[in-house]
Amino acid sequence: MADEKDAFDPFLDELFAEASERDAHGASPDLLARVLGDAEAVQEGFVAPVARPSAPPRVPFWQSVLDAIGGWPAAAGLAAAGVAGVWIGVAPPEALEFDMATMLGVDDGLASIGLVDGSGFFGDALLDGIGESEG
Amino acid sequence: MPLDAQSDLDDEVLLVRFANGDRDAARALTLRLTPRVLAQATRMLRNRAEAEDVTQEAMLRLWKAAPDWRQGEAKVSTWLYRVASNLCIDRLRRAPQVALDAVPEPEDDAESAEERLQGDARMAALDAALAELPDRQRQAVILRHIEGLSNPDIAEIMDIGVEAVESLTARGKRKLAELLKGRRAELGYTDG
Numbered sequence A: 001m002a003d004e005k006d007a008f009d010p011f012l013d014e015l016f017a018e019a020s021e022r023d024a025h026g027a028s029p030d031l032l033a034r035v036l037g038d039a040e041a042v043q044e045g046f047v048a049p050v051a052r053p054s055a056p057p058r059v060p061f062w063q064s065v066l067d068a069i070g071g072w073p074a075a076a077g078l079a080a081a082g083v084a085g086v087w088i089g090v091a092p093p094e095a096l097e098f099d100m101a102t103m104l105g106v107d108d109g110l111a112s113i114g115l116v117d118g119s120g121f122f123g124d125a126l127l128d129g130i131g132e133s134e135g
Numbered sequence B: 001m002p003l004d005a006q007s008d009l010d011d012e013v014l015l016v017r018f019a020n021g022d023r024d025a026a027r028a029l030t031l032r033l034t035p036r037v038l039a040q041a042t043r044m045l046r047n048r049a050e051a052e053d054v055t056q057e058a059m060l061r062l063w064k065a066a067p068d069w070r071q072g073e074a075k076v077s078t079w080l081y082r083v084a085s086n087l088c089i090d091r092l093r094r095a096p097q098v099a100l101d102a103v104p105e106p107e108d109d110a111e112s113a114e115e116r117l118q119g120d121a122r123m124a125a126l127d128a129a130l131a132e133l134p135d136r137q138r139q140a141v142i143l144r145h146i147e148g149l150s151n152p153d154i155a156e157i158m159d160i161g162v163e164a165v166e167s168l169t170a171r172g173k174r175k176l177a178e179l180l181k182g183r184r185a186e187l188g189y190t191d192g
Helices: A010-023 A029-047 A061-069 A072-090 A100-104 A120-134 B011-019 B023-045 B048-068 B076-094 B113-132 B135-146 B151-158 B162-183
Strands: none
Touching (some): A010 B023, A010 B113, A010 B162, A029 B011, A029 B023, A029 B048, B011 B023, B011 B048, B023 B048, B023 B076, B023 B135, B048 B076, B076 B135, B076 B151, B113 B135, B113 B162, B135 B151, B151 B162
């Protein structure tokens, strides 16, 4: 409807422009300070949790090794086994003192072990070889 | 970034910067938007103290909305006017309207005392005439002619169609012209 459209009225338009100009500077310093105070309080609230993700913490080399073998329980097991090995090597119990040859059932060379058949091609070759090395 | 360098930035850009912790952006937005919201609220409520409360509340809602602001969806100023407008309407519904407080106008050294008095008289006359308008007409006229918003923006703020905005502003302007008709010379208007 044409009659519903804004009619041009220089007087009113002048008043509106003046009001607009005054409004642009109309807030008191106290109100501006209150609004800015709210802004900073709110800003602090959401800046803190939104901290930039930091780089993952550096893991020491020994920690990565420990993790690789399965953690502290695994390390303790390894240490116990190592100590036991050293102990057995330095002061072997009597039960472990035996002659390796006795354990294998031989005392005069491979020929009498009985594990090698002296007959046949491989037996001859083996025995010949041993004989040569002994000779 | 210094405040001067922020003055040309779009409201939305400033709001994003604000959400990212930029304090200068908070200052720039405060200085830019607070007077506009205050003016709208003062003219709607005709009570300076209440208008300041509404302005602070509207701005607080803007600050809180900043981190979730969806860029490109709504203009910051339109959103803010809408919030302020709703807050004003709530207050108008709750309490009976009171006479407009004596609103101290900012002093401008460049203006002579006589000019200032004339200007004060003109603004008082305009405010008094605006106060005569029904709430919706007054709101539309203020947003269109004093705040300088577009009709589609006002339609969004007032939750009505653009045609309804045109109708409200036209009727409001006609009524204002009628109310001020006999005071043109007194208010220093000589051309009309």
